[in-house]
Amino acid sequence: MxxxxxxxxxxxxxxxxxxxxxxxxxxxxxxxxxxxxxxxxxxxxxxxxxxxxxxxxxxxxxxxxxxxxxxxxxxxxxxxxxxxxxxxxxxxxxxxxxxxxxxxxxxxxxxDKKDFWDKHEAIKPYVVTDVDPHPEHESKMLPAQLENILDADYCIQCGNCHYACPVLQVNEEFFGPAAFAAAYRFTADPRDEAGHERLELTAEAGQGVWDCVKCYECAEACPKEVNPIEKITKLHNMQFEQNIARRNVATKHAEGFVRSIKKNGYLDEADIVLYSEGPLGMHKHIKTALKMLKAGKIHFTDALPFVDNMPKSKNLDEIQKLIEISQTNKLPKI
Ligand code: SF4
Ligand code: SF4
Ligand code: FES
The missing domain is CATH 3.10.20.30 (Beta-grasp domain)
Known part of the structure; x- marks a missing residue:
């Protein structure tokens, strides 16, 4: 009782x-x-x-x-x-x-949720397609295709993730996690034909997915387990797959991450910065680099182009094979 x-x-x-x-x-x-x-x-x-x-x-x-x-x-x-x-x-x-x-x-x-609704509307949160006014049968979808969009479809537009997102507090251009979740939901829908347009929109610097700082606040804030950050990652992949991702620090950082794991089986922090920002960009991170040096996370020769002192994982072959079979887009040769 x-x-x-x-x-x-x-x-x-x-x-x-x-x-x-x-x-x-x-x-x-x-x-x-x-x-x-x-x-x-x-x-x-x-x-x-x-x-x-x-x-x-x-x-x-x-x-x-x-x-x-x-x-x-x-x-x-x-x-x-x-x-x-x-x-x-x-x-x-x-x-x-x-x-x-x-x-x-x-x-x-x-x-006043106008900013939320304006962004929601901008990504076309509906299936865009030419509808036959007299169809002979319903639009069919495979269970696996439905599974792909189901959790994103649970979004009730409450705005919790949007108003918890730290990027939106400083950058009003940013679409925000709810709009990205909706962009993914309709782009992944097999009936939709506006995916390319949504991926172009969400690839733009300032407003797009590459300005997300991956803090996971949106996932924490969501009462429906939509997990917007996971949808953001899927949009990253879709942009790479369809050759829409622009070449910039953020996308090169993602590439550098894979490149480093593929080369060493470990993350080479200094190499990622060098790869994504170039030697001239390195000076911005001197303070952080000094702290990392002190903590033993990097070595002072790490960022030198001709010195490869990164240890290699003993399972490197296996790691490389796993990357090979799971990778859905091409990265520059290493
Ligand atoms: S993970 Fe990205 S989208 Fe989600 S709250 Fe953090 S910055 Fe915003
Ligand atoms: S918190 Fe969840 S349900 Fe609410 S708008 Fe964001 S994704 Fe949708
Ligand atoms: S009153 Fe409708 S979601 Fe709470």
Missing amino acids: FEHKYRKITIKAFRFNAETDYLPYYKTYEMTVENHELILDLLNRIKWEHDGSFSYRRSCRHGICGSCSIKVNDKPVLACKENAWDMIDLFGDELIFDPQSKKRAVKDMII
Whole structure:
């Protein structure tokens, strides 16, 4: 039988009305929380029991509409999916509710998601194809083809990953993880014909996948396990396969990584920098190189072009064969 339990907590909620407030502030609410309650229940209780003017978005209460996302103690959550006691276990008995993005706050938890929707729209998040108005049968898809796009298709456009992404905080051009997940989902769809266009768009410096810093925040923030960073990696591969990837520091870094493993069975950190940025680019990393030298991660002769002092893995043959059979695009000869 379900055992009812209760805990007393304090909630500090971000309050701001863009029409009347100059600055935001936090308002404190005390309440007793039962162990079955969700974060959405606590939002409802602030509105229904404490302050009718408190504003937030919600609709389905079933993790489908993607409208109820907020941050709890800086952790992005889908309010109707997150158990309040789990959050109390994690953060203690003071919970802080913030909107997904404070700088886009319109009213309390409600933000203006225009930037999110504009980017979503730009990558054409739908199957582009000439549809026969009188088809003789349905469009068929193999189970393996469906499997390829299934997890990306679970995206509910909640925006959690988008507003957790550190690149978007400093570069508004960047499409962001949700748009990339959608770009992958429709490009990998066998019925679609706009894949080339999407790959061109997502290959552009500044806005594209090569500006992702691989922090995994998007994967952590996603309530539907879409794993956007994995889709970004798949877009990297698709761009290489279709010869769309531009030759720049980021793509050369990816190439240098494979090149190094293929040559040594180990990662040669200095060689990757030399390969992707050239001898002139090396000076930017002097400080890091000195720290790595001190820590024994590199040797002072590592970046010299005629000195090969990298140890070789005893399984080098096997590693090279594995790369050969799994590699889907051609890299420069080493
Ligand atoms: S892994 Fe890339 S896309 Fe995902 S949050 Fe980090 S920088 Fe953004
Ligand atoms: S990928 Fe996940 S976190 Fe990002 S918008 Fe879709 S469901 Fe939300
Ligand atoms: S209310 Fe629809 S996802 Fe939470």
